[in-house]
Amino acid sequence: MNSDKRFSYARFAVIVLVAIVFFVPLWWMTVSAFRPTDAIFRYLSPLSPWSFFPRTWTLENITGIWYGNFGRAIFNSIFITLVTVVLGLAICSTAAFALAVIEFPFRKSVFMVMVISFLIPFDAIAVPLYGIMRMMNLQNTYTGLILPGIGNGLAVFLLRQFFLGIPKELREAAFVDGMGWFGIYWRVYLPLSGPAMLSAALILFVFQWQAYLWPLLIAPAPDYKVAAVAIAQFSAEYNPNFGLIFAASLVISVIPMIVLTVLQRYYSTSVASTGGKE
Structure with missing residues (x-):
């Protein structure tokens, strides 16, 4: 051999x-x-x-989790995640387009700050961010739950790297046709960036779906609890119901597993198409 x-x-x-x-x-x-x-x-x-x-x-555990507020918590998680993905893609893609295509002062410095920002653990800024949200009266609101998730530095980085790989001749031709920056972004870059947008959507989805600390801090009210926080309701101080805990954990794990399994090949394609472009 x-x-x-x-x-x-x-x-x-x-x-x-x-x-x-x-x-x-x-x-x-x-x-x-x-x-x-x-x-x-x-x-x-x-x-x-x-x-x-x-x-x-x-099936006692699977049926038992739906007798309390877990159904509302699942709805909250799905709604918050979907809104985060939609708004996050709009914000991250436009930011990535500006950093990749538009020349403006300190562009590289802004990009460096953005890269550093997503290297900082969210737990390190959760408490001061909570203070800001509290001053804005965003406790126990969907807005407070969604806002921290829509600006994701990793998603911006991935999209920027993809946009850098699009030939500049395309935007130059668009300028000749009379398009402005938004027209170039909307009609030239977005149609070509399907795999990258899908990868950014997956990043936003996973970040928001698995969030625990932030929803626990900003939205303790029962009507705004997300699924990850609601699982704690099945654990009493001295008598946790492990059957319900495992059943609820299975439910909130199946959804991202299905999404990631179905879309994994698109994510791999996008990551492979982004390199160290400058």
């Missing part, structure tokens, strides 16, 4: 191992959502086949 084949087999083994490491917790969460609550931890020590395959299947 030559060295290339050994390397290929070793790489394949590592890929399989990593996949198992990520898959096992997800599988255990899934089967736990369909176990009776008193059987969730029964077979963990020692491990047995029943640790990963329930002896008894039940």
Whole structure:
């Protein structure tokens, strides 16, 4: 066996191992959502086949999560995420277009600040941002939940890199035809940037869907709770209902899994088309 084949087999083994490491917790969460609550931890020590395959299947946990406010929380998450994606694409794409195409003073400096901004963990700015939103009376509002998610530095960076790859001759021809900057953006760049826009939409979607700290701070009222925060309602101080927790976690995990699985190839195409362009 030559060295290339050994390397290929070793790489394949590592890929399989990593996949198992990520898959096992997800599988255990899934089967736990369909176990009776008193059987969730029964077979963990020692491990047995029943640790990963329930002896008894039940839909009690799946149906039980809908008796409280979890349905409203799912609606809130879907609504907030959709609005964030739509508004975020409008803002991020226009910002990326300006940074990639329009010459203005300190353009590179603005871009550097933008890159640095998305490297800062959101948790580091959550508290001062909460103070600003509180002064603006945006507590317990959809506006307060949506605003921090619509300006995503990573989405701007990805779109800018894609726009830089579009031949400048196209916009020069558009100028000759009498188009302004908005016309060039709307009629030339956007139609060519479908994969990049889809990738930016996925970034905005994942960021908003998995948000926990910010919704917990800005919208504690029951009518504005999102799904990630609502799961905490199934955990009492001394008697958490793990069956409902696993069922709710499964529901909020399935939606992004489906979206990302369906659109993953477009995301890969877009990332591959963005390089270190300048």
